[in-house]
Amino acid sequence: MTARLAAKGIVKRFGGVTALDDVSLALDQGTVLGLIGPNGSGKTTLLNVLSGTMRPTSGGVFLDGQRIDRLPGYRVVRAGVAKTHQIPKPFPGLTVRENVLVAATFGGRAPMREGADLPEQVERILRLVELEPRAHAFASALTVQEKKRLEFGRALATGARFLLLDETFAGLSPDEVRNSVEVFQRVQAEVGFGAVVVEHVMRAVLSLAQRVLVLEEGRAIAEGTPQEVVRDPGVIEAYLGSEATNVAP
Amino acid sequence: MTILRPTFLRLRAMSLRILPGHAWGKVRALGPTAQGLGLVLAVLAVVGPVLPVAIFVLLILFMIYATWAYSINLITGMTGYVSFGHVVFVGTGGYALGYGVKVWNIAPFAGVALGGVLGAVLALVIGVVTLRLRGAYFAIATLVTPLAAFYIVSGTPALGDGSGLPMNLGFQIGSQYYTIWALLAAEVALTWWVTRGRLGLGIRALREDEDAARAVGISVSRVKLILYILSGGFAGAAGAVFAWYVSGVFPDSFNLLFSLTMLAMIIIGGMGTVLGPMLGAVIVLIPHQILIRILPQGEPIAIGVSVILIALFLPGGIVGTIRQYVPDARRYFE
Amino acid sequence: MAEVGTVVASLVYGVLLGFVFAAIAHGLNLIWGVTKVVNAAHGEFIMLGAYGAYFLNLAWGLDPLLASVVDAGLGLAVGVVFYFAFLYRELRGKDEIGLQSELVTLVATFGLSLVLVNVGIIAWKGDPRGLRYNPGNIVLGGLSVPLGGVYVGLASLGIIAISHVFLSRTYLGNAIRAYSQDIAAAKLMGVNPTSVAAIATGIGFAMTMAGGAFLTVYLRAGITPFVGLTYAPISFVIVVLGGRGKMWGSLVGGVTIGVLLDVLQVFVPVEIAYAAAFLVVIPVLALAPEGILR
Ligand SMILES: Nc1ncnc2c1ncn2[C@@H]1O[C@H](COP(=O)(O)OP(=O)(O)OP(=O)(O)O)[C@@H](O)[C@H]1O
Numbered sequence: 001m002t003a004r005l006a007a008k009g010i011v012k013r014f015g016g017v018t019a020l021d022d023v024s025l026a027l028d029q030g031t032v033l034g035l036i037g038p039n040g041s042g043k044t045t046l047l048n049v050l051s052g053t054m055r056p057t058s059g060g061v062f063l064d065g066q067r068i069d070r071l072p073g074y075r076v077v078r079a080g081v082a083k084t085h086q087i088p089k090p091f092p093g094l095t096v097r098e099n100v101l102v103a104a105t106f107g108g109r110a111p112m113r114e115g116a117d118l119p120e121q122v123e124r125i126l127r128l129v130e131l132e133p134r135a136h137a138f139a140s141a142l143t144v145q146e147k148k149r150l151e152f153g154r155a156l157a158t159g160a161r162f163l164l165l166d167e168t169f170a171g172l173s174p175d176e177v178r179n180s181v182e183v184f185q186r187v188q189a190e191v192g193f194g195a196v197v198v199e200h201v202m203r204a205v206l207s208l209a210q211r212v213l214v215l216e217e218g219r220a221i222a223e224g225t226p227q228e229v230v231r232d233p234g235v236i237e238a239y240l241g242s243e244a245t246n247v248a249p
Numbered sequence: 250m251t252i253l254r255p256t257f258l259r260l261r262a263m264s265l266r267i268l269p270g271h272a273w274g275k276v277r278a279l280g281p282t283a284q285g286l287g288l289v290l291a292v293l294a295v296v297g298p299v300l301p302v303a304i305f306v307l308l309i310l311f312m313i314y315a316t317w318a319y320s321i322n323l324i325t326g327m328t329g330y331v332s333f334g335h336v337v338f339v340g341t342g343g344y345a346l347g348y349g350v351k352v353w354n355i356a357p358f359a360g361v362a363l364g365g366v367l368g369a370v371l372a373l374v375i376g377v378v379t380l381r382l383r384g385a386y387f388a389i390a391t392l393v394t395p396l397a398a399f400y401i402v403s404g405t406p407a408l409g410d411g412s413g414l415p416m417n418l419g420f421q422i423g424s425q426y427y428t429i430w431a432l433l434a435a436e437v438a439l440t441w442w443v444t445r446g447r448l449g450l451g452i453r454a455l456r457e458d459e460d461a462a463r464a465v466g467i468s469v470s471r472v473k474l475i476l477y478i479l480s481g482g483f484a485g486a487a488g489a490v491f492a493w494y495v496s497g498v499f500p501d502s503f504n505l506l507f508s509l510t511m512l513a514m515i516i517i518g519g520m521g522t523v524l525g526p527m528l529g530a531v532i533v534l535i536p537h538q539i540l541i542r543i544l545p546q547g548e549p550i551a552i553g554v555s556v557i558l559i560a561l562f563l564p565g566g567i568v569g570t571i572r573q574y575v576p577d578a579r580r581y582f583e
Numbered sequence: 584m585a586e587v588g589t590v591v592a593s594l595v596y597g598v599l600l601g602f603v604f605a606a607i608a609h610g611l612n613l614i615w616g617v618t619k620v621v622n623a624a625h626g627e628f629i630m631l632g633a634y635g636a637y638f639l640n641l642a643w644g645l646d647p648l649l650a651s652v653v654d655a656g657l658g659l660a661v662g663v664v665f666y667f668a669f670l671y672r673e674l675r676g677k678d679e680i681g682l683q684s685e686l687v688t689l690v691a692t693f694g695l696s697l698v699l700v701n702v703g704i705i706a707w708k709g710d711p712r713g714l715r716y717n718p719g720n721i722v723l724g725g726l727s728v729p730l731g732g733v734y735v736g737l738a739s740l741g742i743i744a745i746s747h748v749f750l751s752r753t754y755l756g757n758a759i760r761a762y763s764q765d766i767a768a769a770k771l772m773g774v775n776p777t778s779v780a781a782i783a784t785g786i787g788f789a790m791t792m793a794g795g796a797f798l799t800v801y802l803r804a805g806i807t808p809f810v811g812l813t814y815a816p817i818s819f820v821i822v823v824l825g826g827r828g829k830m831w832g833s834l835v836g837g838v839t840i841g842v843l844l845d846v847l848q849v850f851v852p853v854e855i856a857y858a859a860a861f862l863v864v865i866p867v868l869a870l871a872p873e874g875i876l877r
Pocket residue numbers: 014017018019037038039040041042043044045046086
């Protein structure tokens with residue numbers, strides 16, 4: 001049976017600011033949900049709630065029907081939902097391999113780990129995210145793209161069935177984006193995780209995601225296939241506007 | 250080198266005779282740092298009683314300081330949380346022993362155990378609230394605890410008000426020596442154990458970036474709290490031995506300068522390492538014995554200057570710096 | 584009910600004391616708010632300010648108010664030197680001040696504090712030095728209030744008000760505020776990060792040492808090299824209460840602690856009042872880490 005990650009009626013307030021207002025979503029393992037919206041619309045906050053980094057003010061997050069929004073963050077990871085940071089947070093004084101090893105060691109009982117021991121597992125992930133040549137470098141010495149790969153690899157190494165990726169392609173050159181999208185697709189095909197992908201780079205979202213959720217000022221204003229969403233008049237007005245030309249296939 | 254070699258070989262031959270083959274293999278697998286520290290502790294245990302009393306007494310003080318250094322290393326060295334108020338555990342342990350001995354007539358050993366337990370409990374209480382704070386905020390939140398404790402004991406008649414609890418326990422340096430030896434040995438072993446394997450890796454990750462550590466499944470809050478409790482327990486027990494050693498406990502046991510000395514020992518030796526606190530304790534305490542006679546302020550000034558220079562230029566301390574610049578020596582300086 | 588009268592008197596004394604507390608904490612608040620790192624040797628500069636007032640009084644008979652002006656001038660210079668000696672290496676070129684920088688400076692300045700306390704002991708011995716300054720009393724509604732306390736209290740208020748005007752009305756003040764909010768953006772606006780941070784540190788030190796001069800009025804047991812070991816933690820507590828980087832926060836925090844200390848003493852032993860004034864920081868940090876001001 002494929003696993004399912006769902007959020008129901010999520011509200012998150014910071015003092016007077018309502019960052020998320022009654023947002024719901026659901027996705028199956030193996031599928032990709034794109035999450036788009038203007039700056040400050042609540043995308044990162046939604047990932048934080050899904051990953052147990054923040055508690056929702058109300059509403060619930062469910063993994064295979066089990067409630068996970070009251071669990072501490074590390075338990076959510078071990079249960080199978082891992083997040084990457086919008087600004088990469090590697091362990092700078094550890095090598096790339098050690099970074100991945102930490103995640104593989106503490107990430108919980110992973111489907112990825114079955115039948116392979118830890119070092120093999122780490123090698124496999126380094127190969128998947130194309131960081132093998134940099135395995136012995138300190139994480140602080142990586143380029144931005146490599147740091148983002150490392151975030152991705154670390155999340156993978158936890159063995160999570162769902163990955164929450166916050167702007168993995170932002171700040172990269174078009175070539176780097178193309179290359180990173182390829183890596184993502186290859187790894188996803190091989191490992192079969194489900195993912196929520198937050199992106200500003202529209203082309204990336206549209207090519208990756210089966211479904212897209214659009215947030216504006218904390219509310220979900222549209223949901224559907226990429227084609228449906230880009231044609232939605234509300235979305236065009238609220239978000240795409242002048243960017244629409246970039247989106248046309 | 251050539252002069253040293255025969256002795257070294259003889260030592261090894263001796264060990265081989267004492268230990269069965271497989272046990273010797275295990276000792277070898279521990280690595281040079283653990284072997285060296287084990288040797289130091291073994292020598293301390295064996296030769297202590299045959300040393301002149303003056304040195305024997307000095308060694309007790311040295312081991313008390315070393316225990317404090319390892320104690321603050323457990324939290325500040327391992328996690329990067331600067332425990333400015335660490336002396337609160339020292340004073341608490343001292344008062345536990347003082348009160349127990351004076352009021353309940355318990356044996357000093359029991360007082361040390363009580364000091365350890367109270368230190369651990371206090372660390373639990375303080376830690377639950379303050380370990381959620383980062384950087385300077387944690388340092389400040391812990392800094393105020395010994396100040397408050399100072400005023401509280403100064404105003405509590407049962408704890409002797411401002412004049413503390415002097416004790417009359419007689420000359421018990423033998424028991425003191427082996428009590429603090431056992432504490433130090435246990436603490437060194439614990440430190441060695443938590444720095445390796447799965448746990449050691451997790452702690453390093455936590456020190457590097459707490460949020461990232463949480464995001465890969467490390468139970469950050471629990472690890473920090475456990476380390477803090479252990480550190481409070483050892484500081485409390487050693488604080489009790491200190492009260493026993495000086496035959497009394499006074500509000501000044503909460504003097505912040507103790508915290509600063511503890512911190513200085515691990516900054517100089519190397520934070521978060523197994524060897525660093527021992528080196529730091531030697532470096533801080535030996536000049537103390539010399540300088541105290543010439544210029545009492547010379548020592549804290551020298552410590553202060555070393556701390557400044559090391560913090561700004563060699564943040565790894567002695568051990569960290571050697572590890573960084575002399576890769577060949579790395580295995581000797583874990 | 585004599586109690587009510589006592590409480591009112593304590594309130595008045597507490598508020599005046601709070602103003603002075605606010606002044607000694609204000610410099611720390613500015614430096615911490617702007618550079619994002621804490622000066623653990625803060626207390627020793629309060630101590631130096633107090634000795635400065637003592638020696639100026641001894642040499643030229645200056646009262647603490649006049650001495651504070653000289654102290655402030657010295658503080659400005661000392662602060663700039665301090666910035667380059669202790670903070671510059673760690674902060675230069677960084678747009679985001681991380682935990683690591685915070686720890687490095689915390690530890691390095693703690694070393695400085697150890698050095699300064701002991702240099703103080705060598706230079707001036709451990710025994711307390713008293714400074715005679717007694718301009719008499721003023722009777723307010725049946726309550727006799729020492730004028731010395733009133734003067735330094737008002738002077739402290741003045742310092743805080745001036746710093747507020749400076750930060751909000753002058754080019755340099757705006758540059759400092761911009762730097763404290765977003766270093767990268769401030770640079771884009773043409774702010775030189777190093778000089779702004781150095782000047783802010785200098786101003787912080789000026790206020791700290793002037794505050795030390797004011798504090799002498801309250802150091803009834805005399806000035807010692809250990810003064811900083813008490814008043815640095817009090818300053819930390821005040822800044823945390825008021826909220827780091829909030830310039831009126833120093834005043835709110837200072838008055839809170841001053842009043843807490845003086846009013847609590849009506850009801851509990853003085854030791855317990857001090858313990859409470861220190862411990863109050865822990866629940867505040869746990870519940871309102873940004874301080875009690877909004
Ligand atoms: N920890 C917090 N405390 C207070 N407000 C917050 C916090 N985190 C986010 N917010 C607010 O919640 C709103 C949503 O922020 P969020 O970071 O989720 O947006 P985003 O869609 O990820 O934006 P971006 O595209 O810039 O990354 C914003 O108004 C933000 O200021």
